[in-house]
Amino acid sequence: MQKLLVLIFSTLILFFVGCNKHEGEGGTATIKGSVEMHLCSDNFETIYASFPGEEVDVFIVYGDEEVYSDKTSTHYNGNFQFNHLRKGEYQIFVYSDDESGGSQSGKVPVIRNVEITKNGEELELEKMEVYDQVTNYEGSSTIKGRVFAYDYTSDMILKDSFYIRNEYVYLARQADNYYFERQRTFYDGSFEFTSLPQGNYEVYVYSRDPSQQDPQDEIPVIKIVDILENRQTVDVGRIDIID
Numbered sequence: 001m002q003k004l005l006v007l008i009f010s011t012l013i014l015f016f017v018g019c020n021k022h023e024g025e026g027g028t029a030t031i032k033g034s035v036e037m038h039l040c041s042d043n044f045e046t047i048y049a050s051f052p053g054e055e056v057d058v059f060i061v062y063g064d065e066e067v068y069s070d071k072t073s074t075h076y077n078g079n080f081q082f083n084h085l086r087k088g089e090y091q092i093f094v095y096s097d098d099e100s101g102g103s104q105s106g107k108v109p110v111i112r113n114v115e116i117t118k119n120g121e122e123l124e125l126e127k128m129e130v131y132d133q134v135t136n137y138e139g140s141s142t143i144k145g146r147v148f149a150y151d152y153t154s155d156m157i158l159k160d161s162f163y164i165r166n167e168y169v170y171l172a173r174q175a176d177n178y179y180f181e182r183q184r185t186f187y188d189g190s191f192e193f194t195s196l197p198q199g200n201y202e203v204y205v206y207s208r209d210p211s212q213q214d215p216q217d218e219i220p221v222i223k224i225v226d227i228l229e230n231r232q233t234v235d236v237g238r239i240d241i242i243d
Helices: 002-019
Strands: 025-040 047-052 057-062 070-073 079-085 088-097 107-116 122-124 128-133 141-152 158-163 168-173 179-184 190-196 199-207 219-227 233-242
Touching: 025 057, 025 088, 025 107, 047 199, 070 079, 079 088, 107 128, 141 168, 141 199, 141 219, 179 190, 190 199, 199 233, 219 233
Parallel strands: 025 122, 025 128, 088 128, 141 233
Antiparallel strands: 025 047, 025 079, 057 070, 057 088, 088 107, 141 158, 141 190, 168 179, 168 199, 199 219
């Protein structure tokens, strides 16, 4: 009789433990949200561009677990979601560059805590904003073009014109007062800046001053470029200079 009672008691314990399901997969609820990327200067004082964060790792913690339980990546539009969740408490986080400088890794988590209270619930998080220093960020867009030179005599009589090789082309962000990249043109006068994030740029080449008013006889010929999406290629066409 005593063995029978022990068996019944053990069975009841297993039954109630089995019914008390903890946080995690196996349910019908959903948590979704979006990530906004702010591309900033290294001192965090200038925001060059803001756009949906693409392929950003998003982590989820089930209940009081001490490490993340699962992760996903954002889509091209910055959206993400975790499906098939049971009722309980969850923590969602993404990493952002650390503005305070206090983190050894240079990263800090942006956290959202939520609770699923009923089956089939669909929770949408407040937008998660992350900051990425521009020197650590690699984009997917391209700016290209060609440089064409006019060669004049000292009396400003045209001698020749051609696509010029080995000429410096500079790339700057419009919010800055300095270039961050430069390259020389190829044999056919072409140039190409790659792996650029979204933002507003200036592409320029130095030319002799046709007005002859500049004391150094050197002025920039500037093309303005706005990159508004990932994997965009902008051809600025021909940049004409006086050599």
